Amino acid sequence: MNKVIPINNENISMCQKCGGECCKHKPGLYHPDQILSGSDTTTHDRIKRFHEVLDSGKFIIVDVYDDNEKRHWAIQPRTSLTQGKIAESADGWGVCVNLTNNGCSLNFQERPMECQTLVPDWPNSCHHPIIGDQSVYSYISREWSRYRVVMRIVLDQRWEKYAIKG
Numbered sequence: 001m002n003k004v005i006p007i008n009n010e011n012i013s014m015c016q017k018c019g020g021e022c023c024k025h026k027p028g029l030y031h032p033d034q035i036l037s038g039s040d041t042t043t044h045d046r047i048k049r050f051h052e053v054l055d056s057g058k059f060i061i062v063d064v065y066d067d068n069e070k071r072h073w074a075i076q077p078r079t080s081l082t083q084g085k086i087a088e089s090a091d092g093w094g095v096c097v098n099l100t101n102n103g104c105s106l107n108f109q110e111r112p113m114e115c116q117t118l119v120p121d122w123p124n125s126c127h128h129p130i131i132g133d134q135s136v137y138s139y140i141s142r143e144w145s146r147y148r149v150v151m152r153i154v155l156d157q158r159w160e161k162y163a164i165k166g
């Protein structure tokens with residue numbers, strides 16, 4: 001699969017009329033290349049980067065499923081429903097932390113790939129294009145499978161770090 005480079009298809013006036021319905025329910029997924037930098041080449045580098053990202057308080061790890069129902073872990077913005085100090089959540093639903101009264105606070109280049117590829121067609125037809133033979137959601141989910149082992153380590157370390165000891 002070739003790399004996907006989203007074209008800016010923002011429609012600010014349409015999204016203002018809508019009021020950000022998509023952002024109020026489930027933020028988009030980041031592509032791993034938006035989180036890791038080119039210099040994060042070793043397992044140690046990647047673990048360190050994931051911890052930095054999660055410690056910023058703006059991101060969470062979520063369970064995602066590709067079009068074949070295979071489970072992966074991916075990163076998306078934190079939401080209004082994210083609980084406590086455990087940054088990882090099995091449920092990424094809720095209002096995106098980046099949504100303001102003036103729309104998304106991130107510029108187009110900074111937004112998650114899933115947000116960048118959403119085609120506004122308000123009121124009822126906003127949609128994602130198909131990439132190859134799969135949905136954008138599935139494409140991004142599968143891209144995260146390369147980091148499965150690293151993310152498992154990060155999840156285990158964070159659970160130990162933040163678990164409430166009863």
Ligand code: SF4
Nearest residue numbers: 015018020022122126
């Ligand atoms: S993409 Fe669609 S649902 Fe999302 S804010 Fe724009 S018009 Fe609303």
Ligand code: SF4
Nearest residue numbers: 023027096099104115
């Ligand atoms: S990052 Fe921006 S565009 Fe994406 S869900 Fe959040 S507010 Fe909406």
